[in-house]
Amino acid sequence: MDPAYEQLANRFRRVHKHLRKWAKRTDVSCYRIYEKDIPDQPLIVDWYDGDAVVWAFARTRNDNPEAEQAWLAQVLEAVAAGLDLGPERIHLKRRAPQKDRQSGDGQYERLEQRRAVKAVREQGLLFEVNLSDYLDTGLFLDHRPTRALVREQAAGRDVLNLFAYTGSFTCYARAGDARSTTTVDLSNTYLDWASRNAALNGQQPAPEHRFIKADCLAWLADAATASARYDLIICDPPTFSNSTSMPRPFAVEKDHPWLLSQCHALLRTGGVCYFSTNFRGFEFAADLPAFTIEDLTTRSIPEDFRNKRIHRCWRMVRT
Numbered sequence: 001m002d003p004a005y006e007q008l009a010n011r012f013r014r015v016h017k018h019l020r021k022w023a024k025r026t027d028v029s030c031y032r033i034y035e036k037d038i039p040d041q042p043l044i045v046d047w048y049d050g051d052a053v054v055w056a057f058a059r060t061r062n063d064n065p066e067a068e069q070a071w072l073a074q075v076l077e078a079v080a081a082g083l084d085l086g087p088e089r090i091h092l093k094r095r096a097p098q099k100d101r102q103s104g105d106g107q108y109e110r111l112e113q114r115r116a117v118k119a120v121r122e123q124g125l126l127f128e129v130n131l132s133d134y135l136d137t138g139l140f141l142d143h144r145p146t147r148a149l150v151r152e153q154a155a156g157r158d159v160l161n162l163f164a165y166t167g168s169f170t171c172y173a174r175a176g177d178a179r180s181t182t183t184v185d186l187s188n189t190y191l192d193w194a195s196r197n198a199a200l201n202g203q204q205p206a207p208e209h210r211f212i213k214a215d216c217l218a219w220l221a222d223a224a225t226a227s228a229r230y231d232l233i234i235c236d237p238p239t240f241s242n243s244t245s246m247p248r249p250f251a252v253e254k255d256h257p258w259l260l261s262q263c264h265a266l267l268r269t270g271g272v273c274y275f276s277t278n279f280r281g282f283e284f285a286a287d288l289p290a291f292t293i294e295d296l297t298t299r300s301i302p303e304d305f306r307n308k309r310i311h312r313c314w315r316m317v318r319t
């Protein structure tokens, strides 16, 4: 192996060894090993309980397809050596620059049909991940501490999970004895996945635990006039969303005052909204409804993430 890639393999090995002890102690089987630590190696490497998912970003020095292929081959060799994995356990994904998990275009498309699907354990719960067929795996590792917070605070609460994806926050809320959960997402694929996640954790279908396929914005507009109110809302919207089933595109930067005012209307007094975004340049608008806002970001980003700007997260209490 080229010495530069031996060094990369050694880095993977060293970090993995260090995190393994922490992971065992905290009952976490999926964690981030590498995130663009070396500028010339624009990769993310995540460990999923015996498999590695490798996102390779555009690398400026690869100015032709052959150079790109040669680079990827060396990267895969370094991952295999550093993490002691056979090729069938390494899942390579390509990601264009500036596209984070919430930036819209194509991120939720199916990539292939290899069905590298398995259940992984996180803090006492089980989640189905698909390591091969989508750009994302079904479990966003950066919100692990936020999920734990939701579980701690869910007992006896009516919980609303907006933009719910595979329902991991909902599983935590039910594990924390939420009185009811309402899980809303635009996608049937992800709602079915959320139901499977519930089943994996022994959470039986029940009338007080609802899965709703809807555009959250349309649903929120109607919900404000209905009678149901909530104690805890998780609102982790995409940066942009422009599905054909929506009347107009959503952009968190522009639309968050309306989104948060609808959440405010649905919260009981003293109720809490956990609001999060991956949009780097995010600033709250001046015209927010009456919330006491606490920035949780330093606590909500897990210790395996070197990138402390992966998301921002606030605890917003309805006054």
Ligand SMILES: C[S@@+](CC[C@H](N)C(=O)[O-])C[C@H]1O[C@@H](n2cnc3c(N)ncnc32)[C@H](O)[C@@H]1O
Binding pocket: 101, 102, 139, 140, 143, 162, 163, 164, 165, 166, 167, 168, 169, 184, 185, 186, 187, 190, 214, 215, 216, 217, 236, 237, 238, 241, 242, 246, 250
């Ligand atoms: C970034 S994920 C949210 C992450 C999730 N909160 C979590 O931590 O697992 C984006 C999700 O929002 C959903 N989505 C995007 N636009 C939506 C909309 N207007 N209404 C409902 N769901 C939407 C997508 O289907 C996808 O499941």
